[in-house]
Amino acid sequence: MTETSLELPCGYEHNGTVIRDAEIRRMKGRVQRDIAELSGKKKTDPAEILEAVLRPSWVGLGGQKVTKIHLLGALLADRDFLLFEMVKVLRGNVVSMTEECPKCEETFEIFDINLAELPVTRLEDDSDWWGPQGLVKAADVVGLGPGERSQLECRVFVLENEELGASAVFRYPRGKEQRQVSSLAEKPIEVMWKLMSLTCLSWKCPDHDLPQTPKGGLKMTFWDDVDYLVLEWLEEAFSAAQPGVDSSLQADCPNSECQHSYKTQVRALDFLFRKPQKER
Numbered sequence: 001m002t003e004t005s006l007e008l009p010c011g012y013e014h015n016g017t018v019i020r021d022a023e024i025r026r027m028k029g030r031v032q033r034d035i036a037e038l039s040g041k042k043k044t045d046p047a048e049i050l051e052a053v054l055r056p057s058w059v060g061l062g063g064q065k066v067t068k069i070h071l072l073g074a075l076l077a078d079r080d081f082l083l084f085e086m087v088k089v090l091r092g093n094v095v096s097m098t099e100e101c102p103k104c105e106e107t108f109e110i111f112d113i114n115l116a117e118l119p120v121t122r123l124e125d126d127s128d129w130w131g132p133q134g135l136v137k138a139a140d141v142v143g144l145g146p147g148e149r150s151q152l153e154c155r156v157f158v159l160e161n162e163e164l165g166a167s168a169v170f171r172y173p174r175g176k177e178q179r180q181v182s183s184l185a186e187k188p189i190e191v192m193w194k195l196m197s198l199t200c201l202s203w204k205c206p207d208h209d210l211p212q213t214p215k216g217g218l219k220m221t222f223w224d225d226v227d228y229l230v231l232e233w234l235e236e237a238f239s240a241a242q243p244g245v246d247s248s249l250q251a252d253c254p255n256s257e258c259q260h261s262y263k264t265q266v267r268a269l270d271f272l273f274r275k276p277q278k279e280r
């Protein structure tokens, strides 16, 4: 069987309903060639590679054919989830990954990673922030009038910290935004700031209020003037609020002089396209 049905953890929003049924197809040789070409470029763009995999492989959404609009409109969390599902279809659930210790640069293998055991956070349809009531609630927080609520046809989440007196409303990042931050992939902080800039709908903190952010998002420099403690809290809360696959993994450097223990990530793209392994 080459086609697999699955359920998206977040779902695609269309005219006020959420579509979760999706179908993927095992990749063909052509995809391997496209990825190889993209990976050979001087500057590889992870979002571009991800789309090169998903475009021919994610074939169905609620019984319809998947188009570019779906690909860009799908939540980042669902796109990542689909990528992990693609890996499972192609390689099975249990994989090994080559890792490089960030401290001593020793390379080693992490064996027996079970992809089926990675935790997946779903967005439920009955969430407070979803459905017509949720939109009214979100519009109130953002300060939109009844006529402007259609701007909010997407899922949003609210982050609040009473102690710091800060609160913010964000939309969940989509493929569109993932594409815009992709070129910054080497700089994780910038990726997060940019994602926050593109998805922030409203922002309140003691000396810095912005009831409604401009269309097209905030400037990156906006965060430069935000209080350090507020930003520290926000970065953590923003990452923690993201649904989808939690791909973090504990790594222990085997070099006896280093023994560095750290958190790394299961990189789905690495498995789609790998060299034959030696017997272990």
Ligand SMILES: [Zn+2]
Binding pocket: 101, 102, 103, 104, 105, 106, 253, 254, 255, 258, 259, 260
């Ligand atoms: Zn090490």
